[in-house]
Amino acid sequence: MQLIYLFLLSGIILWGAYFTYGRFVFKKFKITNKNITPSHRLKDGVDYVPSKPIVVLGHHFASIAGAGPIVGPIIAITFGWIPAVIWILIGGIFFGAVHDLGSMVASLRNDGKSIGVIIQNNIGKKGKQLFILFSFSTLILIIAVFADIIAKTFINNAGVASASILFILLAITFGVVTKFTANKKSAFLIATIIGVGIMYYFVYLGMQIPFVLDYQTWIYILLAYAFVASVTPVAMLLQPRDYLNSFLLYGLILAAVVGVIVANPTIVMDTEVQVSSDTLGYIFPVLFVTIACGAISGFHSLVASGTTSKQIDKEEDAKVIGFGGMLIESFLAIISVGAVIVLTRSDYVSRLAEQGPVPLFADGLGNIISAMGISEPFAVGFVALTVSAFALTTLDTCTRLARFTLQEYFEDVKQPIGQRLSQNRYLSTGVVVILSVLLLKSGGFATLWPIFGSANQLLAALALLTVSVWLIKKKVNPTFVTIPMFFMFSVTLSSLGLFAWQNFKQESYVLSIIAAILFVLSFALIFLAKKSLSKEIKPKEMVRS
Numbered sequence: 001m002q003l004i005y006l007f008l009l010s011g012i013i014l015w016g017a018y019f020t021y022g023r024f025v026f027k028k029f030k031i032t033n034k035n036i037t038p039s040h041r042l043k044d045g046v047d048y049v050p051s052k053p054i055v056v057l058g059h060h061f062a063s064i065a066g067a068g069p070i071v072g073p074i075i076a077i078t079f080g081w082i083p084a085v086i087w088i089l090i091g092g093i094f095f096g097a098v099h100d101l102g103s104m105v106a107s108l109r110n111d112g113k114s115i116g117v118i119i120q121n122n123i124g125k126k127g128k129q130l131f132i133l134f135s136f137s138t139l140i141l142i143i144a145v146f147a148d149i150i151a152k153t154f155i156n157n158a159g160v161a162s163a164s165i166l167f168i169l170l171a172i173t174f175g176v177v178t179k180f181t182a183n184k185k186s187a188f189l190i191a192t193i194i195g196v197g198i199m200y201y202f203v204y205l206g207m208q209i210p211f212v213l214d215y216q217t218w219i220y221i222l223l224a225y226a227f228v229a230s231v232t233p234v235a236m237l238l239q240p241r242d243y244l245n246s247f248l249l250y251g252l253i254l255a256a257v258v259g260v261i262v263a264n265p266t267i268v269m270d271t272e273v274q275v276s277s278d279t280l281g282y283i284f285p286v287l288f289v290t291i292a293c294g295a296i297s298g299f300h301s302l303v304a305s306g307t308t309s310k311q312i313d314k315e316e317d318a319k320v321i322g323f324g325g326m327l328i329e330s331f332l333a334i335i336s337v338g339a340v341i342v343l344t345r346s347d348y349v350s351r352l353a354e355q356g357p358v359p360l361f362a363d364g365l366g367n368i369i370s371a372m373g374i375s376e377p378f379a380v381g382f383v384a385l386t387v388s389a390f391a392l393t394t395l396d397t398c399t400r401l402a403r404f405t406l407q408e409y410f411e412d413v414k415q416p417i418g419q420r421l422s423q424n425r426y427l428s429t430g431v432v433v434i435l436s437v438l439l440l441k442s443g444g445f446a447t448l449w450p451i452f453g454s455a456n457q458l459l460a461a462l463a464l465l466t467v468s469v470w471l472i473k474k475k476v477n478p479t480f481v482t483i484p485m486f487f488m489f490s491v492t493l494s495s496l497g498l499f500a501w502q503n504f505k506q507e508s509y510v511l512s513i514i515a516a517i518l519f520v521l522s523f524a525l526i527f528l529a530k531k532s533l534s535k536e537i538k539p540k541e542m543v544r545s
Helices: 003-019 021-028 053-065 068-079 081-108 115-122 125-156 158-180 185-208 215-231 238-263 283-290 298-304 317-340 345-355 357-372 376-412 416-423 425-442 444-473 479-505 509-544
Strands: none
Touching: 003 021, 003 081, 003 238, 003 317, 021 081, 021 317, 021 479, 053 068, 053 238, 053 298, 053 317, 053 376, 068 081, 068 283, 068 317, 068 345, 068 357, 081 115, 081 283, 081 298, 081 317, 081 444, 081 479, 115 125, 115 376, 115 444, 125 158, 125 215, 125 298, 125 376, 125 425, 125 444, 125 509, 158 185, 158 238, 158 376, 185 238, 185 376, 215 376, 215 425, 238 317, 238 357, 238 376, 283 444, 283 479, 298 376, 298 444, 317 357, 345 357, 357 376, 376 416, 376 425, 416 425, 425 444, 444 479, 444 509, 479 509
């Protein structure tokens, strides 16, 4: 079979889903522009900033994408490319898009606050505290891991470092220009065209002027940048950088599709499905934990209810940003699969072990794109740089999200230190950065990272639980959310149970204990949700009797 047919069929399914199942979901959430968004009601020029839908989509897509929809699907092909494609399409439409939009709309109806606060409003204060502690710890882990990954990437490819610095300077300039031309629609379009053109030029220029520093220096520079990106007005750095960077991914997707049309490669890999793998384990639950971004990822709920909901201008913009953004990411995951299945299974296995998923993706897609007449080394370099650029996006977005999470935790604390942490963005961001540095210095992030996949999908299950309770209390039938929720809990709890047992046998007691704690956390929040709903139902039962 030709690869173009897979791309074409997947594109039609995802496009059609937006206008069919998407319309059903939009009606269920009762999305309407009659509701005034938090970005207008709580506008502060720093975090709450009403913005154009294309800009917010760029920020949201850049933040949720990163390397996730590339790394996960490529590793999961170990079980077979057909199960990977099926889960990406079904998961993206019926799980991920519902999860992302649900988290976003629930946040919009709760002052743009995070899932933690929505839990407090619908389940209880204890639930909020448990969830925030869990999500905050997860964000600190992500910040530490991505700072390490980016620093090592910059050392191995100094040209990527130069291009990344130039991107940041361009984003600041773009933010300033669009601020002073906000009332002129044509000015924004012209600035975008010029900005995207300069950004692509910086891809080339960065390779010509490599910037070399040692690992420790890069770590401190990256975390200093993350601090600045967290405390500055979102429209001055974070938003314009993500918006412009999103055109790298759009360009990558377009180049991949055109390249496949021109090269017309054949799917070489066999269609065999492997129920188990010596390196990964059994297809259930591992497939559904490995392919997170591209299908459903708990991290998306933190972005949707954290930075994104505070920038949405009109509530109906959430349709394309939340639901549509997830479907675009699903198509990127399909492209990741396509970049690999042009190899035989034996070539895939050997090259994955030798190169890792990102270089394998860059080589495969770069080879396809080169059919357009672009030199293969440049095409491979462009793909690799695009992936690296989005790792930096994850770092700065996570720092801001961790700041929001910490502030929300201390909102109810009456002591002076609690009040200062909840109100002072500089202090709260400083705490986030210091904790990230300590985790990096201890080396604990490398030990803890293996559990991230399960923890991330637990976030998704808990976000779906929260949205379900919220819908029930709004008298809306939540079946379209509860079905994905029950499935994700079954995946997560199975994964955590296996992970705890395997690490216990290997005497990795720290990971085993953490997995057990997360297992207990799931049931604690389920119990609190059930208790909250029981209180809601009892008065009605008494009236009937």
